[in-house]
Amino acid sequence: MNKELNVSNLEQRDQTAASERAQDHVQHDRLQSVIAELATFGGRSDGGVSRETLTDPDLQARRYLIDLARSRGCSVTIDDCANLFFRRPGTSDLPPVLTGSHADTQPVGGKLDGAYGVLAGLEVIAALNDAGIKTLRPVEVVAWTNEEGCRFGPGAMGSSAFVDPSCLPAYRNSVDAKGVRFGDALELALEAVPDVPRRPMAEPMSACVELHIEQGPVLERALVPLGVVTGIQSVRWYRIQVTGTAGHAGTMPMDERVDAMAAAVGLAQQLYAYQAVEAGEKLRLTLGRWQVSPNSINTIPGAVEFTVDVRSVDEQVLVQFEAALKQITQAYSWAGKIEFESIFSRPPTHFPAAMLALIERACTRASSRASLAAPLRMTSGAFHDAMYLAEHCPTAMIFVPSKGGVSHNAAEETAPQELFLGVQALAYAVTSLANA
Structure with missing residues (x-):
């Protein structure tokens, strides 16, 4: 028994040492170089990036990632939703450890949202190569298709279709503002990479870790360089139609x-008042998209449609909001008509305790070696592909601050040192999982 225990302890020490070596071989300048290079695809004169999913800049960026991954010894495959996978082999054929994010952007986005997570994964591959580390499991880096959802709705198409391929047929019928079908754009993207073999969807994964910029002010205000994401808050979307004359x-x-419009504004005021008085910081409320008909400067609006986005870490808060929304719309007194419908609902995502403990160890070592504050546990307010992967395998996320x-x-923008520390934490976590 003692001999078996000693062997187990030795294996544990070897695994920890490998994780630390991988973390220590992450290269700051190499990471910054590829971030700058990828940003040229769809780059704007103001420093931003316009690289909506499956547009020409996105297809060019995909080719860049394929070539970069191959230069680091990876094999490349693609699935039916054009998700790209870059694989570093393990010493076994056990299910791989997955990391990555997405490379598409908003119409006017930045160079980090999504792209950072993909390039971070490829930097982990380079660090493993430099350190001469062989992992038990393969390591795969993924670039998901259409996370942003700004050209084709809904967002996170690639990751959700990977986890549940039955979603893809409906996604293919989504149409952009120019009348282009997602299915047609998808076929063009697949035809653009004839040298990349096709792979099945929903393949087993042993674990997934996504590294992302926070997209909020929490870490920066706390002067903390790394966040351990405990989960993703719940969200509900509604469409409200107000019809007058x-x-x-x-x-x-x-x-x-x-x-x-007068009625729609009145409803909006009541919704904002409910958030401020009844819910406070427990509820985040956004009335984000407005459509007015006939939308003429000298015509009384005959119809207004607007959307409601509500989010909370507590699902019960959203249940209460929906009840209030029904009451507010039904009680509104005027001569026209008000209708509302639920168009999307997503319960909260909670990441497993064991994954959180590993991410905390990885972040703590990276930040402590830089003489910076310990990581902060926090909840994500934004959607991420990780929320779908959490249905498929043990999943976790790491955040770095957003200025x-x-x-x-x-x-x-995120400080270069913080981007570097995020990849160091990712390298430790991925290597640990790949040797488990």
Whole structure:
């Protein structure tokens, strides 16, 4: 028994040593170089990046990633949703450890959102190569398709379809603002990489770790370089349709109007008041998309449609909000019509305790060796591909700070040292999981 225990302890020490060596072989300048290179695909004069999914800049960026991965010894495959996988072999054929994120951006985005996670994964591959580390399990880096959802809806198409391939047929019928079908854009993307073999979807993964910029101000305000993400908050989306009567702006008396905009504004004020008085910081409320008809400067609006996005770490808070939304819309007194419907609902994601403990060890070593503050446990307020992977395998996330909390913006920025520390933490975690 003692001999078996000693062998087990020795193996544990070897695994820890490998994780530390991988962490210590991450290269700051190499990481910064590829971040700058990828940002040229769809790069803007203001420093931002416009690389919406499956556009020409995105297809060019994909080719860059394929070539970069191959230069680091990876094999490359692609699935039916055009998700790209870059694989470093292990000493066994056990299910791999997955890391990565997405390379598509908002119409005016930054160079880090999503792209950082993909390039971080490829830097982990390079660090493992430099350190001469062989892992038991393969390590795969993924670039998911259409995480942003700004060209084709919904977002996170690639990761959700990978986990549940039955989603893909409906996704293929999604149409962008120019009338292009996602399915047609997908076929063009697949045809653009004839040298990349196709692979099945929903393949087993042993674990997944996603590294991402925070996209909020919490870490920066706390002066903490690394965040251990405990989960992703719950979200619900609604569409509210307000129907009145269009009329002439100059001839219709104010007290005789059935003005859809006036009613919509009144509803919005009540919703904001509910958030402020009843929920406070427990609820995040956004009325994000407005459509007015006929949208003419001298016509009383006959119809207004707007969306409601509510998020909370507590699902019960959203249950209460929906009840309040029903009450507010039903009780609103006017001559027109108000309807609302739920268009999306996602429960909270909670990452496993064992994964959180590993991420905390990885982040603690990276930050302590840089003489910086210990990592902070926090919840993600934004969607990430990790929320779907959490249904497929043990999953976790690491955050690095966003300056000013800014993201989805050309001004998006994270200090180079913090980006470096994030990859160091990722390298430790991925290597540990790949040897388990």
